[in-house]
Amino acid sequence: MNIQPLFDYIARYVALTIEEQELLLANVNRRRYLKGQYIVQQGDICQFENFVLSGCVKSFYIDPEGHEHIAMFAIENWWVTDLGSFIKQRPADYNVLCLENTELVQFHHKKLEELYQKIPSLERFFRIIIQNAFVASQDRIVQSMSVPARERYLAFRQKYPQIERRVPQYMVASYLGITKEFLSKIRSQLIHEQ
Amino acid sequence: MNIQPLFDYIARYVALTIEEQELLLANVNRRRYLKGQYIVQQGDICQFENFVLSGCVKSFYIDPEGHEHIAMFAIENWWVTDLGSFIKQRPADYNVLCLENTELVQFHHKKLEELYQKIPSLERFFRIIIQNAFVASQDRIVQSMSVPARERYLAFRQKYPQIERRVPQYMVASYLGITKEFLSKIRSQLIHEQ
DNA sequence: AAGGGATGTTAAACTAGGTTAATAGGCTCT
DNA sequence: AGAGCCTATTAACCTAGTTTAACATCCCTT
Numbered sequence: 001m002n003i004q005p006l007f008d009y010i011a012r013y014v015a016l017t018i019e020e021q022e023l024l025l026a027n028v029n030r031r032r033y034l035k036g037q038y039i040v041q042q043g044d045i046c047q048f049e050n051f052v053l054s055g056c057v058k059s060f061y062i063d064p065e066g067h068e069h070i071a072m073f074a075i076e077n078w079w080v081t082d083l084g085s086f087i088k089q090r091p092a093d094y095n096v097l098c099l100e101n102t103e104l105v106q107f108h109h110k111k112l113e114e115l116y117q118k119i120p121s122l123e124r125f126f127r128i129i130i131q132n133a134f135v136a137s138q139d140r141i142v143q144s145m146s147v148p149a150r151e152r153y154l155a156f157r158q159k160y161p162q163i164e165r166r167v168p169q170y171m172v173a174s175y176l177g178i179t180k181e182f183l184s185k186i187r188s189q190l191i192h193e194q
Numbered sequence: 195m196n197i198q199p200l201f202d203y204i205a206r207y208v209a210l211t212i213e214e215q216e217l218l219l220a221n222v223n224r225r226r227y228l229k230g231q232y233i234v235q236q237g238d239i240c241q242f243e244n245f246v247l248s249g250c251v252k253s254f255y256i257d258p259e260g261h262e263h264i265a266m267f268a269i270e271n272w273w274v275t276d277l278g279s280f281i282k283q284r285p286a287d288y289n290v291l292c293l294e295n296t297e298l299v300q301f302h303h304k305k306l307e308e309l310y311q312k313i314p315s316l317e318r319f320f321r322i323i324i325q326n327a328f329v330a331s332q333d334r335i336v337q338s339m340s341v342p343a344r345e346r347y348l349a350f351r352q353k354y355p356q357i358e359r360r361v362p363q364y365m366v367a368s369y370l371g372i373t374k375e376f377l378s379k380i381r382s383q384l385i386h387e388q
Numbered sequence: 389a390a391g392g393g394a395t396g397t398t399a400a401a402c403t404a405g406g407t408t409a410a411t412a413g414g415c416t417c418t
Numbered sequence: 419a420g421a422g423c424c425t426a427t428t429a430a431c432c433t434a435g436t437t438t439a440a441c442a443t444c445c446c447t448t
Contacts, residue, residue: 063340071336084329087322093333120314127321128281134324135278137331139287142265144338145371146257149435168395177339182435184397343405362425376405378427390448397442407432415424 001030006051006105009077013128014121024122027115029106033098039080040096046085048106052078055102056166059094060174070175073099073163079129099167149178150186195224200245200299203271207322208315218316221309223300227292233274234290240279242300246272249296250360253288254368264369267293267357273323293361343372344380 007021016024029048033039033055040046042062052074059080060070071094074080085092086109107115116123143152153176157164164172169187170180201215210218223242227233227249234240236256246268253274254264265288268274279286280303301309310317337346347370351358358366363381364374 061336061340067340069336069339071332083325083332087325087329116318120317123314123321124310124317127317127324130321130324130328131277131281134328134331135281137328137335138265138277141331141334141338142255142263144335145263146255146261170395178434179436180396181398181437185399185435188397364425372404373406374426375407375428379405382427391446393444393446395442395444398440400438402435402437404433404435406434408430410428412427413425415422417421417423418419 001032001053001103003028003030003053003105005053005077009051010122010125014125016119016121020119020121023118024115027108027111029108031104031106033102033104035098035101037098038095039098039102039104040082040085040092040094042092042095044082044085044092045089046082046092047109048104049079049081049083049086049109049112050074050096051105051107052076052080053103053105055098056100056163057096057098057102058167058171059096061094068174069177070171073160073167073171073175075163075166079133099171144177149176149182150189152176153183153186154190195226195247195297197222197224197247197299199247199271203245204316204319208319210313210315214313214315217312218309221302221305223302225298225300227296227298229292229294229296231292232289233292233296233298234276234279234286234288236286236289238276238279238286239283240276240286241303242298243273243275243277243280243303243306244268244290245299245301246270246274247297247299249292250294250357251290251292251296252361252365253290255288262368263371264365267354267361267365267369269357269360273327293365338371343370343376344383346370347377347380348384 003025007016010016039050039057040059054076056073056075057080058070059072059074059082060068062068072080080096082092082094082096084090085094089109143155147155153172156172156176169183173180173183176183197219201210204210233244233251234253248270250267250269251274252264253266253268253276254262256262266274274290276286276288276290278284279288283303337349341349347366350366350370363377367374367377370377
């Protein structure tokens with residue numbers, strides 16, 4: 001399992017010395033999951049921040065009526081965890097499930113805290129990527145308020161074509177906050193339109 | 195204008211030395227705005243990350259049809275900016291407008307970058323608060339998908355009673371992603387119910 | 389090759405929430 | 419004290435999106 005993509009990804013934001021890279025390497029786990037396995041389950045105390053080397057996962061919430069709501073997908077070069085559970089070390093509200101066989105680099109909560117002390121650049125790196133994630137998240141809130149489902153679907157398609165190809169349609173619908181039936185209707189409208 | 199609330203706020207997450215506090219103090223602006231003034235306008239390159247010492251502001255997006263969508267409110271001890279614009283130094287998508295006379299501590303983009311280098315704890319501090327903001331933002335997305343407007347209103351009321359008292363109802367409606375008429379209907383239902 | 393689960397479609401009936409418009413109360417300013 | 423704006427309410431009508439249910443399709447497995 002080649003960890004190089006992680007270093008390449010980090011190098012886009014900060015420069016780590018060789019020693020820092022080695023220290024980091026000594027303090028992460030690599031792990032394979034099979035399609036259908038859970039990386040995090042609602043109720044767990046989430047131990048890891050995960051970087052996806054290969055594969056595809058979804059993070060989702062099951063509401064009291066038993067309906068699933070997909071918070072995000074993650075594929076190669078994305079990060080995924082239940083961040084609330086990870087940082088506060090409290091039971092997870094979300095599940096993270098593999099949609100394909102998946103390879104991860106896992107940062108254990110406690111070891112990451114230690115790494116932050118030893119490698120200030122790493123803390124900088126996480127500050128930057130979380131900032132970016134927060135901006136995207138805010139935009140998604142405003143989009144869900146101001147943009148109708150059809151346009152949101154078109155935007156999703158444009159922004160994440162790789163994901164649309166890899167996950168079933170009903171999960172895309174859930175991510176967009178609509179039912180699979182309604183997404184199906186939107187798609188048939190789009191087809192018959194031109 | 196007393197800046198102590200900022201130091202108290204920071205001290206909840208990291209410990210700054212006296213020298214670090216002085217360095218910080220020498221590199222921030224304090225500024226007063228009047229009710230109705232803009233802190234950020236759509237199209238500006240946003241120069242500042244702002245900490246609210248007193249007052250109340252809203253951050254909002256105007257969609258192509260001219261409808262306003264409130265992304266967040268900020269009162270005492272909150273942070274507000276157009277973060278996307280601030281970090282990428284690109285034109286702002288959002289506006290930030292004072293709903294009351296407001297006092298801010300402003301961190302200039304360039305000076306903040308310098309402060310990060312000189313005060314690693316400050317970068318740690320921002321990493322932590324942005325992490326928290328991101329978790330809250332993700333939860334809001336999932337709530338908007340899984341919880342009907344009425345319950346979202348009740349949750350808002352419970353979570354931010356100070357804000358509900360200080361801002362007009364139609365802005366609460368906008369924040370919740372519903373029309374003012376529908377919020378009014380929900381409220382009258384709640385009243386006639388018990 | 390047949391059976392079963394997971395995925396996608398269609399359509400009819402329904403509902404949460406939006407739109408429009410009229411009304412009214414409460415500020416603030418002169 | 420009246421003019422004017424900002425804020426809230428109510429009600430009739432409308433629509434984007436949901437629910438239910440039936441049916442079609444595509445794998446995957448034995």
